[in-house]
Amino acid sequence: MARIGVFVCWCGSNIASTVDVKAVAKAAASFPGVAHATDYKYMCSDPGQNLIRETIESEHLTGLVVAACSPRMHEPTFRRLALETGMNPYLVEMANIREHCSWVHEDKGEATAKAIETVRMLVEKVKRNSPLEEIRVPVTKKALVIGGGVAGIQAGLDIVTAGIPVIMVERSPSIGGHMAQLDETFPTLDCSQCILTPKMVELSQHRLVTLHTFSEIDEVSGFVGNFKVKIRKKARTVDHDKCTGCGICMEKCPAKVSSEFDRGLSDRKAIYVPFPQAIPNKPVIDRSSCIWFTKGRCGVCKKLCPAEAIDFEEKDVIVEEQVGAIVVATGYDLIDRGLYGEYGHGKIKDVIDGLQFERMLSASGPTGGKIVRPSDGATPKTVVFVQCVGSRDDSKGIPYCSRICCMYTAKHAMLYKHRVKDGKAYIFYIDVRAGGKGYEEFVKRAVDEDRVVYLRGRVSRIFEKNGTVFVKGSDTLSGQQVEIRADLVVLATAVTSSHGSRELAQRLRIGFDQYGFFTEAHPKLRPVETTTPGIYLAGACQAPKDIPDTVSQASAAASKVIGLLSSDELIREPLVARVDEKVCIACFMCESTCPYGAIEHVTWKDPETRKEKEVARVNPGICEGCGACLPVCRPKALDLMGFSDEQIYGEINALSDLVKVIHDE
Numbered sequence: 303m304a305r306i307g308v309f310v311c312w313c314g315s316n317i318a319s320t321v322d323v324k325a326v327a328k329a330a331a332s333f334p335g336v337a338h339a340t341d342y343k344y345m346c347s348d349p350g351q352n353l354i355r356e357t358i359e360s361e362h363l364t365g366l367v368v369a370a371c372s373p374r375m376h377e378p379t380f381r382r383l384a385l386e387t388g389m390n391p392y393l394v395e396m397a398n399i400r401e402h403c404s405w406v407h408e409d410k411g412e413a414t415a416k417a418i419e420t421v422r423m424l425v426e427k428v429k430r431n432s433p434l435e436e437i438r439v440p441v442t443k444k445a446l447v448i449g450g451g452v453a454g455i456q457a458g459l460d461i462v463t464a465g466i467p468v469i470m471v472e473r474s475p476s477i478g479g480h481m482a483q484l485d486e487t488f489p490t491l492d493c494s495q496c497i498l499t500p501k502m503v504e505l506s507q508h509r510l511v512t513l514h515t516f517s518e519i520d521e522v523s524g525f526v527g528n529f530k531v532k533i534r535k536k537a538r539t540v541d542h543d544k545c546t547g548c549g550i551c552m553e554k555c556p557a558k559v560s561s562e563f564d565r566g567l568s569d570r571k572a573i574y575v576p577f578p579q580a581i582p583n584k585p586v587i588d589r590s591s592c593i594w595f596t597k598g599r600c601g602v603c604k605k606l607c608p609a610e611a612i613d614f615e616e617k618d619v620i621v622e623e624q625v626g627a628i629v630v631a632t633g634y635d636l637i638d639r640g641l642y643g644e645y646g647h648g649k650i651k652d653v654i655d656g657l658q659f660e661r662m663l664s665a666s667g668p669t670g671g672k673i674v675r676p677s678d679g680a681t682p683k684t685v686v687f688v689q690c691v692g693s694r695d696d697s698k699g700i701p702y703c704s705r706i707c708c709m710y711t712a713k714h715a716m717l718y719k720h721r722v723k724d725g726k727a728y729i730f731y732i733d734v735r736a737g738g739k740g741y742e743e744f745v746k747r748a749v750d751e752d753r754v755v756y757l758r759g760r761v762s763r764i765f766e767k768n769g770t771v772f773v774k775g776s777d778t779l780s781g782q783q784v785e786i787r788a789d790l791v792v793l794a795t796a797v798t799s800s801h802g803s804r805e806l807a808q809r810l811r812i813g814f815d816q817y818g819f820f821t822e823a824h825p826k827l828r829p830v831e832t833t834t835p836g837i838y839l840a841g842a843c844q845a846p847k848d849i850p851d852t853v854s855q856a857s858a859a860a861s862k863v864i865g866l867l868s869s870d871e872l873i874r875e876p877l878v879a880r881v882d883e884k885v886c887i888a889c890f891m892c893e894s895t896c897p898y899g900a901i902e903h904v905t906w907k908d909p910e911t912r913k914e915k916e917v918a919r920v921n922p923g924i925c926e927g928c929g930a931c932l933p934v935c936r937p938k939a940l941d942l943m944g945f946s947d948e949q950i951y952g953e954i955n956a957l958s959d960l961v962k963v964i965h966d967e
């Protein structure tokens with residue numbers, strides 16, 4: 303016989319001012335199966351919890367309904383309390399009479415009637431609840447970090463500090479990401495390489511780090527605590543165990559293509575190391591530009607390599623790893639140059655983008671740190687910087703703000719003025735967004751100390767006439783059209799999601815927005831988690847971010863990983879789907895419906911007939927209890943623990959009693 307206790311909370315005046323809590327408790331006391339019903343000012347407080355604890359014992363209660371706020375808020379509190387008294391926590395339900403009644407009704411009579419019916423439904427549900435046991439899954443104490451930019455490096459370093467091994471997968475031949483391309487960084491103007499390269503070295507030499515560069519994720523399966531990952535190590539065509547890094551091959555290779563790292567401002571060879579401080583500092587062969595692979599001849603590198611490290615026959619290798627958690631840190635790209643034809647980008651030599659300017663500024667860059675006009679190598683005396691190129695522009699499909707351009711443009715103009723003392727710097731802007739610590743002061747410095755001229759307005763056209771570049775735009779503050787003769791134009795082009803991010807998201811089963819940035823589980827409360835347990839986000843793969851925000855998020859993601867992997871097993875709520883093997887007809891409709899890949903094929907032996915058959919099985923470690931599989935199961939072999947058909951019908955039938963009462967009246 304059920305002996306259910308109903309505890310109605312006032313929530314101070316939050317509930318009690320709109321719901322007659324005493325009337326709710328009185329009505330509940332008369333419901334079949336209710337042994338005790340009472341009200342109290344704050345059920346979640348210490349005296350409130352003591353009241354429940356004592357009543358469970360004195361009244362020998364078998365289940366609880368707490369009529370209070372949202373279960374999101376205090377369900378764990380009351381379930382924990384039940385457990386302390388020896389009651390199974392899944393025999394506790396919450397009737398949400400705050401958000402569903404007092405907060406949405408003004409009429410006390412209506413709110414009270416609704417609260418009574420809500421409690422009636424939950425009492426019927428609790429009567430049908432069965433005790434459930436938490437699911438325990440073992441944990442693999444190893445983490446995978448995808449992307450070796452500053453976000454991935456920081457996350458990796460933080461994770462290994464806790465003694466947890468890290469496997470890093472980086473798509474390009476070296477770790478470092480975009481930060482390795484930068485010169486000085488706002489707002490402190492410290493040298494990017496000087497703060498990044500020691501971290502790159504520390505990570506690569508750490509005994510707990512396995513680095514897979516020139517590699518990508520092929521497949522991810524499994525679930526939180528137990529992911530299985532297939533990593534494709536692309537053929538480098540150079541055996542790094544034999545290679546001594548002498549560089550003869552790169553010197554003698556006759557095939558030249560433009561360097562991605564210098565964004566086309568210099569050339570590299572087909573066999574190359576992307577930049578001098580690269581890690582690993584050994585070359586790979588880009589087969590798309592190698593004469594051996596495109597024309598079947600050459601082989602100079604193989605002939606000259608003293609270590610016999612060149613291997614034209616090398617194939618991609620698939621490495622399998624098991625990890626407990628994953629940090630995604632795949633960063634960003636810049637908008638395709640072709641999208642801004644009206645600004646001459648990619649057509650006019652002296653129109654470049656922000657990253658190209660960074661490479662020019664860099665002492666290890668293609669010009670040795672000298673700012674020059676790409677067309678003739680002369681020092682530009684007038685430089686026009688244009689902000690928001692592509693960003694905040696619906697017509698280019700990018701309505702969002704790229705967040706970093708206002709700041710790096712101020713930095714660029716400032717660094718230009720430091721190096722070309724008699725130069726003139728103009729910045730076209732819509733508005734200046736300088737929200738970070740010390741950022742507003744930084745922009746002010748550019749204007750006050752370095753005499754950078756800010757022009758508020760959009761640029762309509764950039765064109766070349768008789769070898770001279772002109773920038774045409776409006777100055778909305780003076781209301782005039784302006785045309786500036788520029789020696790160099792630097793475009794602050796929009797930040798976009800990294801190419802291939804949608805495909806990676808599908809492989810990882812994490813969400814992404816319409817622009818391809820990965821989505822967090824909750825923008826305020828769970829900003830580094832994804833909706834897939836055990837997978838976290840760090841850096842600009844989630845949205846455009848500067849380095850301070852990237853590093854903060856990377857450390858936050860790392861602390862989540864450390865927290866997750868600090869215990870030997872994971873405890874999960876048992877509210878998952880379950881298959882009745884006897885009823886299952888092995889159609890596997892559920893398998894194609896489950897968004898988490900939780901359905902497995904197993905062989906099952908009927909204990910009565912001893913016959914074997916193939917059936918579906920829900921992996922409780924993966925199942926998120928979303929219930930998507932239930933409606934597609936034609937023979938009704940699937941049920942959701944804690945939300946079984948019997949429980950739901952019990953609630954609905956309780957409600958239809960009310961409908962009958964209204965009808966009868």
Ligand code: FAD
Nearest residue numbers: 449451452453473479480487488633634656841842848849
């Ligand atoms: P990234 O640097 O983009 O690194 C991502 C890494 O992941 C890359 O190595 C990439 O190859 C790898 N990757 C991508 N996809 C995959 C995949 N599928 N598998 C494996 N690996 C993958 N910020 C500042 O705070 N101060 C500045 O002065 C500043 N100046 C800037 C100037 C310019 C012109 C620009 C464009 C940006 C500037 N920034 C600055 C911003 C800074 O570049 C970013 O904040 C930072 O690089 C973000 O780091 P990240 O690791 O998230 O991404």
Ligand code: SF4
Nearest residue numbers: 886887889890892935
């Ligand atoms: Fe079995 Fe139902 Fe899944 Fe079909 S949909 S395989 S019957 S559980």
Ligand code: SF4
Nearest residue numbers: 896925926928929931
């Ligand atoms: Fe997959 Fe959702 Fe069914 Fe669980 S309840 S098996 S997550 S569809």
